Amino acid sequence: MSTLGWLRSVMRLVEPRAVASSVRAATGPPAGVAGLDPITAPADPEVIAAAIIRARQSGADAESRLLWGRFAYRAAVRRWGLLHPVSVRAGSVYQRVLTEQALTFDAVRVCEQRLAADEESGDPRTALASRCRFAVALHRDGQCDLADEQIVGVLRRWHASPQGYGQAEMVLLAAAGVYAGCGRTGQAVQALTRDGAYLAQMDARCRRLAARWLASVVRTHPRWCTQPHNPGGQDRGGDSGNWLAVLDRCTATPRGAGQTAGVARRGGV
Numbered sequence: 001m002s003t004l005g006w007l008r009s010v011m012r013l014v015e016p017r018a019v020a021s022s023v024r025a026a027t028g029p030p031a032g033v034a035g036l037d038p039i040t041a042p043a044d045p046e047v048i049a050a051a052i053i054r055a056r057q058s059g060a061d062a063e064s065r066l067l068w069g070r071f072a073y074r075a076a077v078r079r080w081g082l083l084h085p086v087s088v089r090a091g092s093v094y095q096r097v098l099t100e101q102a103l104t105f106d107a108v109r110v111c112e113q114r115l116a117a118d119e120e121s122g123d124p125r126t127a128l129a130s131r132c133r134f135a136v137a138l139h140r141d142g143q144c145d146l147a148d149e150q151i152v153g154v155l156r157r158w159h160a161s162p163q164g165y166g167q168a169e170m171v172l173l174a175a176a177g178v179y180a181g182c183g184r185t186g187q188a189v190q191a192l193t194r195d196g197a198y199l200a201q202m203d204a205r206c207r208r209l210a211a212r213w214l215a216s217v218v219r220t221h222p223r224w225c226t227q228p229h230n231p232g233g234q235d236r237g238g239d240s241g242n243w244l245a246v247l248d249r250c251t252a253t254p255r256g257a258g259q260t261a262g263v264a265r266r267g268g269v
């Protein structure tokens, strides 16, 4: 998944209306599921495809979206396994619907199942991306200690990997998001700037969306978060302009300057 695609998916988890969807706010079910019950519908490919569309229809009622999203995910996994592209798509849509409806604990379970399958597949690059998604889902559910554990593991694997498996942007932004949401603004800035050279390829569109996502994570993080907060961190971290300034500085970081103490001190949120 591209960085822009990943950012859009995580942005939808915090602000569902903030990212344009290809599925309009339609209310009527697509033909493939019309007249069917999501509890008893057959797990046929065309029904699964229509169920995914139904779950994405922002204008449909919440229960219908949830039930068809669950149907699509379970039926696809039963039919093709967790790592089939249709199952991955269904899992992503189902996770989004669950999160929109504040069923974030169930959204974590979807991510956990995907991570287990990705780990089993033996592809470290895919598994690293999956662990980032799992950490973000845990964080969204307010399981901040566990999210932090996952991010520590992600960063350790990434630093030990050749060329960071090419997942630098996702890894560093996920780490920054987890830290920032918990009010650890300085640590979030450091996560971005310490290895800022790896973010140099992010274009302006990605940087703007990343900045909006980081600010939105801070503003919408569960209030029951128990992590120790930096004084004033929440206020400063809720402004996307501050994050954009940090990311803009990262793009100006020359290759080879990452992981240096000098870079680590540039943060200004």
Ligand SMILES: [Zn+2]
Binding pocket: 142, 144, 181, 182, 221, 225, 226, 227
């Ligand atoms: Zn937290």
